[in-house]
Amino acid sequence: MDEIEQSLEQSLDQCIxxxxxxxxxxxxxxxxRFPGPKYVGPQAQRFRQTRQPSPDASVDYxxxxxxxxxxxxxxxxxAEINARxxxxxxxxHGLSLRNRMLGHADVLGRVAAGPLAPLGQRGAGAA
Known part of the structure; x- marks a missing residue:
């Protein structure tokens, strides 16, 4: 366990x-979908084991x-516990589809302004 990891682990015990x-x-x-920083951070970290799947994917929010x-x-x-x-x-598991799309805002914008624009306009009552 490196020094930063050890510092984060010690800070878990400070959560009141x-x-x-x-x-x-x-x-x-x-x-x-996001129960809050305490629940996905310090509280969930106590149950995360090395080489075991994360118990809660809500940390992605x-x-x-x-x-x-x-x-x-x-x-x-x-925040650091959540980031790790x-x-x-x-x-x-790799990046979720949502994060992959948001990571390419230029492509998302072209798709939304092009082929999907009529759908969005109809859904908004603009067409």
Missing amino acids: KCNICTAACPVSAVTD CSGCRVCNEVCPTGVHI ARARMVEE
Whole structure:
């Protein structure tokens, strides 16, 4: 275990489960698919085992904004724990279709403005 990994593991024990991070999280405020930084970070990390699949793919919804780190009263490195869990998930399963498409916004824009534009206009009631 490297020094950074050890520091993250030690910060897990500092989590007092106050839910301040979840209350401040902009993502958990808008979707039920992300239960909050505490749940996918420190709490889930305790159950992640080396060479075992991640127990919860909801970590992929973390935006990485680091608000959770800013508001945590005990200094838990929540965003870093989530980033490492996401990296491990990508390593195991590859990028999700959503992330692959969002990673190529230029292509997504051309498809949406071209062949899919009539569908979107009909759905919005514009056509």
